[in-house]
Amino acid sequence: MQMLRQLRKRAEFVRAARGIRAGRSAFSLQAIASTGEMPGIGYTVTKKTGNSPQRNRIKRRLRAAARACAAEFLPQNDYVIVGRREALGANFAALVRD
Numbered sequence: 001m002q003m004l005r006q007l008r009k010r011a012e013f014v015r016a017a018r019g020i021r022a023g024r025s026a027f028s029l030q031a032i033a034s035t036g037e038m039p040g041i042g043y044t045v046t047k048k049t050g051n052s053p054q055r056n057r058i059k060r061r062l063r064a065a066a067r068a069c070a071a072e073f074l075p076q077n078d079y080v081i082v083g084r085r086e087a088l089g090a091n092f093a094a095l096v097r098d
Contacts, residue, residue: 004070007042007078016042016080024098026087027062030080039073041066045083058083065095 007013019032034040043056043062063079066073073079087095 003076004073005036005039005040005068007040007080008024012040013042016078019078024079026084026095026098028082028084030082032078034076034078036078039075040078041073042078042080043083044080049083049085050088054085054088058085058087059077060076061090061092061095062085065092068091068096075084 007016015034016030016032019030022029022031037097043059043066045058049055049058062083066081
């Protein structure tokens, strides 16, 4: 199983926003090349998606889905997953597949 490096700094998130994007119903994925050996991953959920327990649940589900498909993330790339409200009710297998 491949390890994922956690993105923590705002600059890393802003840099990923300049990269390529792929939209799905439950989330949007932003990706950009980086210098790190391991793939970096970050999660963000805006306040307009819901209150704090809902946002935290969305982030937990997206983290679990990312761990389940960690082998799919390419080394030397940074990824940011932007959660949407649809992630609350989405089937977990569909999240992993997307």
